[in-house]
Amino acid sequence: xxxxxxxxxxxxxxxxxxxxxxxxxxxxxxxxxxxxxxxxxxxxxxxxxxxxxxxxxxxxxxxxxxxxxxxxxxxxxxxxxxxxxxxxxxxxxxxxxxxxxxxxxxxxxxxxxxxxxxxxxxxxxxxxxxxxxxxxxxxxxxxxxxxxxxxxxxxxxxxxxxxxxxxxxxxxxxxxxxxxxxxxxxxxxxxxxxxxxxxxxxxxxxxxxxxxxxxxxxxxxxxxxxxxxxxxxxxxxxxxxxxxxxxxxxxxxxxxxxxxxxxxxxxxxxxxxxxxxxxxxxxxxxxxxxxxxxxxxxxxxxxxxxxxxxxxxxxxxxxxx
Amino acid sequence: xxxxxxxxxxxxxxxxxxxxxxxxxxxxxxxxxxxxxxxxxxxxxxxxxxxxxxxxxxxxxxxxxxxxxxxxxxxxxxxxxxxxxxxxxxxxxxxxxxxxxxxxxxxxxxxxxxxxxxxxxxxxxxxxxxxxxxxxxxxxxxxxxxxxxxxxxxxxxxxxxxxxxxxxxxxxxxxxxxxxxxxxxxxxxxxxxxxxxxxxxxxxxxxxxxxxxxxxxxxxxxxxxxxxxxxxxxxxxxxxxxxxxxxxxxxxxxxxxxxxxxxxxxxxxxxxxxxxxxxxxxxxxxxxxxxxxxxxxxxxxxxxxxxxxxxxxxxxxxxxxxxxxxxxxxxxxxxxxxxxxxxxxxxxxxxxxxx
Numbered sequence: 001x002x003x004x005x006x007x008x009x010x011x012x013x014x015x016x017x018x019x020x021x022x023x024x025x026x027x028x029x030x031x032x033x034x035x036x037x038x039x040x041x042x043x044x045x046x047x048x049x050x051x052x053x054x055x056x057x058x059x060x061x062x063x064x065x066x067x068x069x070x071x072x073x074x075x076x077x078x079x080x081x082x083x084x085x086x087x088x089x090x091x092x093x094x095x096x097x098x099x100x101x102x103x104x105x106x107x108x109x110x111x112x113x114x115x116x117x118x119x120x121x122x123x124x125x126x127x128x129x130x131x132x133x134x135x136x137x138x139x140x141x142x143x144x145x146x147x148x149x150x151x152x153x154x155x156x157x158x159x160x161x162x163x164x165x166x167x168x169x170x171x172x173x174x175x176x177x178x179x180x181x182x183x184x185x186x187x188x189x190x191x192x193x194x195x196x197x198x199x200x201x202x203x204x205x206x207x208x209x210x211x212x213x214x215x216x217x218x219x220x221x222x223x224x225x226x227x228x229x230x231x232x233x234x235x236x237x238x239x240x241x242x243x244x245x246x247x248x249x250x251x252x253x254x255x256x257x258x259x260x261x262x263x264x265x266x267x268x269x270x271x272x273x274x275x276x277x278x279x280x281x282x283x284x285x286x287x288x289x290x291x292x293x294x295x296x297x298x299x300x301x302x303x304x305x306x307x308x309x310x311x312x313x314x315x316x317x318x319x320x321x
Numbered sequence: 322x323x324x325x326x327x328x329x330x331x332x333x334x335x336x337x338x339x340x341x342x343x344x345x346x347x348x349x350x351x352x353x354x355x356x357x358x359x360x361x362x363x364x365x366x367x368x369x370x371x372x373x374x375x376x377x378x379x380x381x382x383x384x385x386x387x388x389x390x391x392x393x394x395x396x397x398x399x400x401x402x403x404x405x406x407x408x409x410x411x412x413x414x415x416x417x418x419x420x421x422x423x424x425x426x427x428x429x430x431x432x433x434x435x436x437x438x439x440x441x442x443x444x445x446x447x448x449x450x451x452x453x454x455x456x457x458x459x460x461x462x463x464x465x466x467x468x469x470x471x472x473x474x475x476x477x478x479x480x481x482x483x484x485x486x487x488x489x490x491x492x493x494x495x496x497x498x499x500x501x502x503x504x505x506x507x508x509x510x511x512x513x514x515x516x517x518x519x520x521x522x523x524x525x526x527x528x529x530x531x532x533x534x535x536x537x538x539x540x541x542x543x544x545x546x547x548x549x550x551x552x553x554x555x556x557x558x559x560x561x562x563x564x565x566x567x568x569x570x571x572x573x574x575x576x577x578x579x580x581x582x583x584x585x586x587x588x589x590x591x592x593x594x595x596x597x598x599x600x601x602x603x604x605x606x607x608x609x610x611x612x613x614x615x616x617x618x619x620x621x622x623x624x625x626x627x628x629x630x631x632x633x634x635x636x637x638x639x640x641x642x643x644x645x646x647x648x649x650x651x652x653x654x655x656x657x658x659x660x661x662x663x664x665x666x667x668x669x670x671x672x673x674x675x676x
Contacts, residue, residue, distance in 0.1 A: 006537070006538070006539035006540055036538055036539070036594055037417075037594045037595050038538070038594050038595070039594060039595055039596060039597040041597075042597070065594075065595060066595075102537065102538045102539040103538055103594070104537050104538070105597045108482065108483070108597040110407075110483050111407035111408075111410060111481075111596065112405075112407040112481075134595075137456065138409075138410055138456070217484075218483065218484045267535065267537075275535065
């Protein structure tokens, strides 16, 4: 079963430029019905049909989970990426119909926490926006620390500062401002959980600092979706489906399987959830592991691959799919 | 559909009965002539018309009497319903799921009117009508989970999902197959399944957990489980074992057909969207052996399954002492003819019993 089977037909009802790099999209259901509720931190997978190519990219839902009239996502333009964000920025217009998945949450709040300490970097702000809505509805306590390159690029910062004065702290790299993480973590009341979403370096920094300060593992939460990267085209044999497929330069292995009508499971499409883990039957070449799901031993063994983000260079790759 | 509700008891004088309709739609749990544990999950997206799979929450002829029995259990032991503080939002999730499902699936029995957070709920069979504010606990006579599960057949385990595991942090458990919410509350998936024999070494729980963690919105799942119960007793709890355990010794070759019941659990799994929790409704269906054997396929198959079941499983399911008597009774309804695959009764195509 592919978990992404349950899709919702939506219409783009509004597009708002938030910063020079970030654009916000508002979706309503095409049939006019109410959208399903969701939990703060959930994402949806947006299907982008770009000519002959279909891309499926996950985006955090940033709107109020209690609001069933519309979903909102924000997309940061990535000029070096495979083209998903450029498609959203340049080709999607108000009134367009798109397919999105039902919400899935891999970055949920732990509601046992007495306080939720949120640390965001750049576009990593988006899951926190829906979480803050949720915490407001249930009278939860939060504090947000948000780092951005500059005031100009700090999406939603002004709005957050205005609405949650005293609970939101913003840091701008170009002004040399930096979160004093050790002091921040040490000053938290017992029962606080810390959440981080942002670039890999920031996630590693927060996890390590919290760990070194003795925070329990289950009180540290993070979300990092990798975007699949482009690479040299390669050929794969899918043994269970009895098919030989080509993976294009700007296509992921998972997308190539889907294009060949092979039913492959997935949830996050970003190397984090483990859902698409696939056994390697034969490999003559090198698997470029890019996920953070497989253990190092698994990666070295060459017996497993995460087709959402990982690629292959070499002569033969045969997968059990 | 006009449903006639039985006036019956699940204790003392045991007036519980299944109508012909209830027998015909009974969720018989064996798809072949033998049984072993498996992660026998399938999607819960409806099923044949009239079957217990048709609706998200099945309402049947036992509804009103089951709810009376639940109220009696709770009056004697309030700890059968518990919810840790962080599960309040999940309780509202469950209330919403059940109210929306029942009002859509049984519009003649249940009505839900929503104006923003101002909700109006009408439960005709139980004569309940309440107006309340969604997410405002003070506007209901009980907490949200307790309120709605006092009006819904089946036990409810409400699970929190965190640390790649599921935690039994809330529940309404009054019709259980010998396990205790008060004992298990706060445990994770592996802890509360620790007593089940054999399954752990088979790796069943790791696979089952992996499956459940990925039950998402829009894709609920279900499976059947079963055990054996003497007398149509819903509350076979450890707390009351001293009352019901002894009844197992009252079985005789003369009364085994009417006093020995097959107890089947329709277990379903729904993602709770607002809390990202998971609800695990465990709906209990009871049927006397003498009613099962009126379906030739089921009589043949149940005999073969119980005759061949490993002793560890018969012990775990609590009928090892009575197994010879039960198998002897059922053997009279097994003429050795083949059975068709699948759980459905196939009354029209399956051969009559040759005695």
